[in-house]
Amino acid sequence: MDVKSIREAFPILNQEVNGHPLVYLDSAATSQKPVQVIEAVSNYYREINSNVHRGxxxxxxxxxxxxxxxxxxxxxxxxxxxxEEIIFTRGTTTAINTVAASYGRANLKAGDEIVISYMEHHSNIIPWQQVAKATGATLKYIPLEEDGSISIEQAKATINSNTKIVAIMYVSNVLGSINPVKEIAAIAHQNGAVMLVDGAQSTPHMKVDVQDLDCDFYALSGHKMCAPTGIGALYGKKHLLENMEPIEFGGEMIDFVDLQDSTWKELPWKFEGGTPIIAGAVGLGAAIDFLNDIGMDNIEKHEHEIVDYALEQLSSVEGITIYGPKHRAGLVTFNIDDVHPHDLATVLDVEGIAIRAGHHCAQPLMRWLKVSATARASFYLYNTKEDVDAFVRGLVKTKEYFSDVY
Incomplete structure (x- = not known):
C-alpha cells in the first residue's frame, strides 16, 4: 500500500495544529474524508441536486x-x-434502533432474553434496555475473558432457548477485540434467535461478507469509513425486513394513504420516510469506490502492521497500561500512571496529536476495566509508523511534564 499517495487524498492531514504537523489518531471516532468523497458531494449539489423517487x-x-x-x-x-436488504439510515445508531423498535418490540415478550456483551457501545445497549422495559424481556450480558475477548464457551453458556435476539459488535471501539460473530450467529440460530452485528468499527477496516457471517442484521456508519457524517445503512435478511413495520412515517415510504389507514411501499423504501440523505449516500458510494480501489485486504494488513508497531513501541513507556487482547484491530486504548486521560489528550493536542479520551460511549466496559476513563489512539489507512513515533514521543514528553508539575 502506497500510504504516501493515499495521504495526499486527504487535504486535512496537510495542516499544522498548534504549530506542529497534524497527527490524527482518532479515526475510530470519525475518519477523515478524501477529496474523491468531498468532490462527489460537492458535484451532487452543484450539478444534480434534486429530490429522489419523485420527479x-x-x-x-x-x-x-x-x-x-x-x-x-x-x-x-x-x-x-x-x-432490498439495504436500508439507508443516519448511521449505526439509527440502524440498531430500527431493529430494536421494529423487530424487538414486535417479537419479544416477558420471559424472552436479549443477549449482548459488556464491551458494547451505548448505541448497542440503550435500545435493548428500552425494548426490555417495554416488553418484559430480560437483558443478559456475555461475560468477557480476562483480556477483554468473547469466548465461544461463554457465548454458548449465555445464549439459550429463551434467547430471541443476540446483538454483538464485530470490533470493539475500546479494546480492539475482533469478536467471533460468525460463530456466535450460529449459536444464536441453533437456539432460535436472530443475530445483529454492530459493524461500526469493522466495516471500515476489513472485508465484510454478511452472507458468510449469516447475521440477520448488520449496522454500519459511513463517517467511520471515509464517507460524510449522517449516513449509514442497515442490512437485514429480506424475509425479516418484509415482516417488520416501519418506525418513521411520512412521505415516500407509503403506497396508499386513506383517511383512516395507509399501506407501505415495498423494500427497501418502506423504512426510508421523508427526503433521504441523498448527498450523504452519494458520498458513501464514493467512499466505497475509494476503499475498493485500495483494497480492503490491503487496508486490514496495513492497520495490523501499524498497531503491532505501536504496541511494540508503547511497551517501552513506563507506567502504561494497555487494555484488550494481543490480536486486535487498529487501535490502542491505555492509561498512564498518575495522568488523567483528559490531561494526556490535552497535552498531546498541544503537540498536534489528536487522540480520544473518556469513556468512549462504553461505560459498562469502563466499570468492567475498573477505570473511569481511558485514552485511545486509533489508526486508519492514512496513518504511518512516523505517526506512531510522534505519538510515543508525545507520551514521553507528557509524562515528563506531569512529573515536573507534581
Whole structure:
C-alpha cells in the first residue's frame, strides 16, 4: 500500500495544529474524508441536486440514479444478496434502533432474553434496555475473558432457548477485540434467535461478507469509513425486513394513504420516510469506490502492521497500561500512571496529536476495566509508523511534564 499517495487524498492531514504537523489518531471516532468523497458531494449539489423517487424531470432522474447506485455499492461492499436488504439510515445508531423498535418490540415478550456483551457501545445497549422495559424481556450480558475477548464457551453458556435476539459488535471501539460473530450467529440460530452485528468499527477496516457471517442484521456508519457524517445503512435478511413495520412515517415510504389507514411501499423504501440523505449516500458510494480501489485486504494488513508497531513501541513507556487482547484491530486504548486521560489528550493536542479520551460511549466496559476513563489512539489507512513515533514521543514528553508539575 502506497500510504504516501493515499495521504495526499486527504487535504486535512496537510495542516499544522498548534504549530506542529497534524497527527490524527482518532479515526475510530470519525475518519477523515478524501477529496474523491468531498468532490462527489460537492458535484451532487452543484450539478444534480434534486429530490429522489419523485420527479420525472432530468435532475430528479439523475439524483435517483445516484442514490440507488450508492445503495448497490453498499450491497456489493458487504455482499448482501439483494438491494432490498439495504436500508439507508443516519448511521449505526439509527440502524440498531430500527431493529430494536421494529423487530424487538414486535417479537419479544416477558420471559424472552436479549443477549449482548459488556464491551458494547451505548448505541448497542440503550435500545435493548428500552425494548426490555417495554416488553418484559430480560437483558443478559456475555461475560468477557480476562483480556477483554468473547469466548465461544461463554457465548454458548449465555445464549439459550429463551434467547430471541443476540446483538454483538464485530470490533470493539475500546479494546480492539475482533469478536467471533460468525460463530456466535450460529449459536444464536441453533437456539432460535436472530443475530445483529454492530459493524461500526469493522466495516471500515476489513472485508465484510454478511452472507458468510449469516447475521440477520448488520449496522454500519459511513463517517467511520471515509464517507460524510449522517449516513449509514442497515442490512437485514429480506424475509425479516418484509415482516417488520416501519418506525418513521411520512412521505415516500407509503403506497396508499386513506383517511383512516395507509399501506407501505415495498423494500427497501418502506423504512426510508421523508427526503433521504441523498448527498450523504452519494458520498458513501464514493467512499466505497475509494476503499475498493485500495483494497480492503490491503487496508486490514496495513492497520495490523501499524498497531503491532505501536504496541511494540508503547511497551517501552513506563507506567502504561494497555487494555484488550494481543490480536486486535487498529487501535490502542491505555492509561498512564498518575495522568488523567483528559490531561494526556490535552497535552498531546498541544503537540498536534489528536487522540480520544473518556469513556468512549462504553461505560459498562469502563466499570468492567475498573477505570473511569481511558485514552485511545486509533489508526486508519492514512496513518504511518512516523505517526506512531510522534505519538510515543508525545507520551514521553507528557509524562515528563506531569512529573515536573507534581
Amino acid at each position: 420525472v424531470h432530468t435532475l430528479g432522474t439523475k439524483a435517483t440514479d445516484a442514490y440507488e447506485g450508492a445503495r448497490e455499492k453498499v450491497r456489493k461492499f458487504i455482499n448482501a444478496s439483494s438491494m
